[in-house]
Amino acid sequence: MAAIDTGDTAWMMMSAALVLLMIPGLALFYGGMVRSKSVLNMIMMSFSALGLVAVLWIFFGFSITFGNSVGDAGYIGDVTQFLGLTSLVNTEAVIGTIPAPVFIAFQGMFAAITVALISGSIADRAKFGAWLVFAGIWATVVYFPVAHWVFAFDEFVATTGGWIANDLGAIDFAGGTAVHINAGAAGLALAIILGKRIGFGKTPIRPHNLPIVMLGAALLWFGWFGFNAGSAVGSNGLSGVAFINTIGATAAAMLSWLLVEKLRYGHATSLGAASGVVAGLVAITPACASVDAIGALIIGAIAGILCALSVGLKFRFGYDDSLDVVAVHLVGGLVGTIMIGFVGVGVGLFDGGGNDQLVKQVIGAGAVLAYSFIVTLIIGKLIDLVIGFRISADEEQAGIDVSFHAERGYELSDSSSGGLSGASKGA
Amino acid sequence: MKLITAIVKPFKLDDVKTALATAGVNGLTVSEASGMGRQRGHVEVYRGAEYAVDLVPKIRIEVLVDDAQVAQTVDAIVKAANTGKIGDGKVWVVPVESIVRVRTGESGTAAL
Secondary structure (H helix, E strand, C coil): CCCCCHHHHHHHHHHHHHHHHHHHHHHHHHHHHCCHHHHHHHHHHHHHHHHHHHHHHHHHHHHHHHCCEHHHCCCCECCCCCHHHCCCCCCCCEECCEEHHHHHHHHHHHHHHHHHHHHHHHCCCECHHHHHHHHHHHHHHHHHHHHHHHHCCCCCCCCCCCHHHHHHCCCCCCCHHHHHHHHHHHHHHHHHHHCCCCCCCCCCCCCCCHHHHHHHHHHHHHHHHHHHHHHHCCCCHHHHHHHHHHHHHHHHHHHHHHHHHHHHHCCCCHHHHHHHHHHHHHHHHHHCCCCCHHHHHHHHHHHHHHHHHHCCHHHHHCCCCCCCHHHHHHHHHHHHHHHHHHHCCCCCHHHCCCCHHHHHHHHHHHHHHHHHHHHHHHHHHHHHHHCCCECCHHHHHHCHHHHHHCCCCCCCCHHHCCCCCCCCCCC | CEEEEEEECHHHHHHHHHHHHHCCCCCCEEEEEEECCCCCCEEEEECCEEEEECCEEEEEEEEEECHHHHHHHHHHHHHHHCCCCCCCEEEEEEECCCCECCCCCCEHHHHC
């Protein structure tokens, strides 16, 4: 049995907690961008994704992702192998150089945040129960298998792993395909299924609290150090490279997004800065261990420009991707994944690697995009047919917070106070 | 007795308050309002989507005065709130039928 490295273990426990922190960070990032009447629902979609997916992860998600590939085909892990984690959650089990439970916790947080990311495309209008049903089915049918394709390396957790990691050999260090292209494509599919919000493209639907958007973006950046540098599954030179690139690409993307805004609209905005940060983080995610510092700056700058230019697509094509999951996560994920084929050290076209890696990157990205988009369309449509995915027009106009959660995000004056209705159930 | 209502630019509130005190007005009510006149609104940009925001923030000041005080009070507000630029606001006067002071029950001009 491999020995536990205490430095690796300490960093990976920290990293798992950092990735967890990204989920409330995302909740604030998204929550500030919606109108005040739906801030709680927006935050709840992220929080509930964490609650639900973590439970599924423990029951069977880890096994589908990291169990032996069924038929050695590389498509899906053996759900029975680690069912309930009984063989792995003890003081003896080791994966790599860290205790198995630490690796399981770290990867579980990835599953949760990927599901949460999708919620940005369906702001203000999804039934909360339908969202939970979707989140559970999507994690099971889309995320766990796709994470198996990308993250399950042969002989690491189990004997055989996924096809993208082992057979194709596309590089995705921390989840440009499995997390961001995956969530972005799913967001596009759900936005199409649910349709536009009332007033989309006609009346202003403005962010209600940009300071919490900025706070959310900052928490995402902070947590992303665990996401990227933690994906080294160790505390070493590789995690160090990923760490600095998580700064460089992100900073460059913030600047390039602001530049695009200034040139096109005349104003550099705080929402643009926050969006550029997230676009840069997304783009460097697959590439953070495969490029040098200059390569990271190039990827970040390109992601900032292309993502900023992509936010207008939803108006042109008429789909209401409310918080731009497509423009930031799908486009950003594609930029990072494909750019490895150009600037990847030793493998990229511009670094003497020929075009072999570029072709692999495009195939990996395209496969995840297509699978996620098509399967999400099917899941979304089925849920809509069986239980209904969208809230009524009256509920939407009143605000989903009051109509579905019976709460309001802000009580800014006492003048609306009333009496208790019904008996208080308190002690 | 008259009710004077003034809509002014938010940053002019302190000037108007000072001018009213100088003019001998003891009480006033202030609320945040939004509206539009000839100024119209401004443009806001969120991720490239430009929104014309018609309603701009204003402050609404309400003052109750005796008939004899109307002219000087309106004058004080107008002078204090004036910047000479579009969007300075409006002041109007309407008659008031009765006033009661809640604490004492006094009514009419005694309640001012």
